[in-house]
Amino acid sequence: xxxxxxxxxxxxxxxxxxxxxxxxxxxxxxxxxxxxxxxxxxxxxxxxxxxxxxxxxxxxxxxxxxxxxxxxxxxxxxxxxxxxxxxxxxxxxxxxxxxxxxxxxxxxxxxxxxxxxxxxxxxxxxxxxxxxxxxxxxxxxxxxxxxxxxxxxxxxxxxxxxxxxxxxxxxxxxxxxxxxxxxxxxxxxxxxxxxxxxxxxxxxxxxxxxxxxxxxxxxxxxxxxxxxxxxxxxxxxxxxxxxxxxxxxxxxxxxxxxxxxxxxxxxxxxxxxxxxxxxxxxxxxxxxxxxxxxxxxxxxxxxxxxxxxxxxxxxxxxxxxxxxxxxxxxxxxxxxxxxxxxxxxxxxxxxxxx
Amino acid sequence: xxxxxxxxxxxxxxxxxxxxxxxxxxxxxxxxxxxxxxxxxxxxxxxxxxxxxxxxxxxxxxxxxxxxxxxxxxxxxxxxxxxxxxxxxxxxxxxxxxxxxxxxxxxxxxxxxxxxxxxxxxxxxxxxxxxxxxxxxxxxxxxxxxxxxxxxxxxxxxxxxxxxxxxxxxxxxxxxxxxxxxxxxxxxxxxxxxxxxxxxxxxxxxxxxxxxxxxxxxxx
Numbered sequence: 001x002x003x004x005x006x007x008x009x010x011x012x013x014x015x016x017x018x019x020x021x022x023x024x025x026x027x028x029x030x031x032x033x034x035x036x037x038x039x040x041x042x043x044x045x046x047x048x049x050x051x052x053x054x055x056x057x058x059x060x061x062x063x064x065x066x067x068x069x070x071x072x073x074x075x076x077x078x079x080x081x082x083x084x085x086x087x088x089x090x091x092x093x094x095x096x097x098x099x100x101x102x103x104x105x106x107x108x109x110x111x112x113x114x115x116x117x118x119x120x121x122x123x124x125x126x127x128x129x130x131x132x133x134x135x136x137x138x139x140x141x142x143x144x145x146x147x148x149x150x151x152x153x154x155x156x157x158x159x160x161x162x163x164x165x166x167x168x169x170x171x172x173x174x175x176x177x178x179x180x181x182x183x184x185x186x187x188x189x190x191x192x193x194x195x196x197x198x199x200x201x202x203x204x205x206x207x208x209x210x211x212x213x214x215x216x217x218x219x220x221x222x223x224x225x226x227x228x229x230x231x232x233x234x235x236x237x238x239x240x241x242x243x244x245x246x247x248x249x250x251x252x253x254x255x256x257x258x259x260x261x262x263x264x265x266x267x268x269x270x271x272x273x274x275x276x277x278x279x280x281x282x283x284x285x286x287x288x289x290x291x292x293x294x295x296x297x298x299x300x301x302x303x304x305x306x307x308x309x310x311x312x313x314x315x316x317x318x319x320x321x322x323x324x325x326x327x328x329x330x331x332x333x334x335x336x337x338x339x340x341x342x343x344x345x346x347x348x349x350x351x352x353x354x
Numbered sequence: 355x356x357x358x359x360x361x362x363x364x365x366x367x368x369x370x371x372x373x374x375x376x377x378x379x380x381x382x383x384x385x386x387x388x389x390x391x392x393x394x395x396x397x398x399x400x401x402x403x404x405x406x407x408x409x410x411x412x413x414x415x416x417x418x419x420x421x422x423x424x425x426x427x428x429x430x431x432x433x434x435x436x437x438x439x440x441x442x443x444x445x446x447x448x449x450x451x452x453x454x455x456x457x458x459x460x461x462x463x464x465x466x467x468x469x470x471x472x473x474x475x476x477x478x479x480x481x482x483x484x485x486x487x488x489x490x491x492x493x494x495x496x497x498x499x500x501x502x503x504x505x506x507x508x509x510x511x512x513x514x515x516x517x518x519x520x521x522x523x524x525x526x527x528x529x530x531x532x533x534x535x536x537x538x539x540x541x542x543x544x545x546x547x548x549x550x551x552x553x554x555x556x557x558x559x560x561x562x563x564x565x566x567x568x569x570x571x572x573x574x
Contacts, residue, residue, distance in 0.1 A: 176401070260573060
C-alpha cells in the first residue's frame with residue numbers, strides 16, 4: 001500500500017506536530033482551523049499526550065507559555081480573530097525567550113471578517129503583533145506537504161533559537177486535501193537546562209520571565225535578542241525561485257497566492273512573457289537578497305496578496321524602490337484568479353516597454 | 355448500485371462524500387429520474403457539494419443547501435426545505451452528510467420519517483488513504499459512531515479510496531482488499547468502487563461495480 005496518505009492541510013499540521021514530539025496542544029475552536037483541534041482531540045489521548053480545549057484563546061496561549069517554560073514542545077492554533085486575542089501571550093513568550101509554535105490559519109478580516117481565506121494578518125505576524133521589540137520566525141506553507149514539513153521545522157527552529165515560531169497559513173490550504181508523505185525528518189532534541197522542571201534541591205532555581213526591574217538589564221536582553229535575530233536573518237531565510245533567471249517581471253507571492261501565481265506565470269510564459277516567481281517561505285526573515293539581486297537587474301515586481309497590500313511594503317524595502325512594484329489583490333475571502341494575475345503581469349510587462 | 359428513493363452518503367471527513375453525492379445525483383438524472391440533492395453538511399466550511407449547485411441545476415436537479423453555505427458566516431443551520439425530502443412524491447433524493455459522527459447528527463431530524471418510509475440506503479464512504487481510517491478496525495469504529503449519531507444504521511459501503519491528484523489505477527486496486535475486509539466484517543454490501551472517470555478504463559474488469567467520477571477542476 002502507498003506510503004502517502006490523503007490529508008487536509010489542518011490535519012497535516014496536527015499529525016506533523018505529533019511526529020515532531022509535541023504532546024501538549026492547547027486551543028479554542030474557530031473556523032477555518034478547527035480540524036487541528038479535532039484531530040488533536042482524537043490522537044493525543046491515544047499517545048499519552050494532552051489535548052486541552054481552553055476556555056478562551058487567551059487561556060490557551062498562556063497554557064502554551066506554561067508548558068514551554070517546563071521545556072516541552074507545545075503548540076496552539078487559531079484563526080485571525082483568535083490570533084489577535086493571543087498577542088499578549090505571544091509577546092510574553094517572546095520576551096521570556098521560550099520555544100513555542102503558533103498556527104494562524106488566516107481568514108478575511110478585520111474584526112470578525114469572515115470564514116473564507118485571507119492573508120491580511122501579514123503585518124501582525126511579521127511586524128510584531130503584540131507589544132515590545134520582538135520577532136517571530138514566520139513560515140508560510142503553500143501545499144499540504146509543506147504544512148507537514150514546515151510544522152516540524154517550526155518546532156526545530158523554536159527550540160534551536162528559543163523563540164516562538166508562527167506557521168502563517170490560510171483557510172484554503174488548511175481545508176484542501178492533498179497526498180502527503182509523513183516520512184518527516186525531526187532534528188534531535190535540544191537540551192533545555194533553562195526549563196523549570198524542578199530543582200530537586202540540586203541546582204539553583206530557573207526563572208522564566210519577561211520582567212526586569214533594572215532598565216540596563218532589560219536593554220541588554222533586547223540587544224541580545226536582536227543579535228540572535230540578525231543571526232537568524234543570515235542563516236534561516238527560505239524562498240523558492242521559479243523561472244527567474246531570464247525574467248523581466250517577477251511575481252512575489254506566498255501561500256495560496258503563490259499557488260495561483262505559479263499557474264499565471266505558466267500562462268504568461270506561454271504568451272512569451274519572460275516572467276518568474278519568488279515565493280517567500282519565511283516572511284520573517286524576509287528574502288531580501290534575491291529580491292535585491294533582481295532589482296539590480298531592473299526586474300519589475302508584481303505582488304499578489306489576499307490583502308490590501310501588506311507584503312508589498314517589504315518588497316519595496318528589499319528593492320529600495322529601484323524598480324516598479326505593483327499589487328494584484330483580492331480581499332473579503334476571495335482568491336485572485338490566474339487571469340487576474342496574468343492581467344497584472346501583462347501590465348507590468350507593458351510598463352517596462354513604455 | 356441499487357436505487358432506493360433516498361440515498362444518504364456518510365463517512366469520515368474527507369472520504370469523498372460530496373464528490374460521490376454530486377456524481378450519483380448526476381447519474382440518476384441521466385437515467386431520467388427526478389432528483390433532489392441536499393447538502394446537509396454542517397461541519398465543513400469549504401469544498402462542499404453546494405459548490406456544484408449551478409452545474410446540478412443546469413441538469414435539472416433540485417439542490418437544497420443551507421442559506422449560509424459558502425458565505426462568510428459559519429452557522430450550522432439547515433433550511434426548512436429539508437422537511438420536503440421525506441415526501442415520497444418528491445422522487446429520488448441524494449443526501450450529502452457532513453463528516454464523522456458530528457456531521458451525521460444533521461440526519462437526526464429526518465430519521466423517523468426515513469425509517470418509516472423504509473426506502474433508503476445509508477452508504478458509508480471508505481477511503482483507506484485517510485489517516486484516521488487506514489485500517490478496517492478504524493473504519494469500523496467510525497461506522498459505529500456515524501450510525502449512532504445519525505440514528506440510522508449504515509446499510510452499504512462505497513469504496514472511494516484515493517490519493518487526490520496522485521491517484522492511479524494501482525492506488526484504487528491496492529484498496530480493494532481493505533474494502534472487502536470491511537464488507538466481510540460488517541456484513542454490509544460493497545455497492546460500488548468509485549474512481550476518477552479517467553482511471554476507469556484501466557480498472558474495467560478489475561474492480562466491481564465501478565462508479566466513474568467527474569471531479570471538479572481547481573485553479574490552484
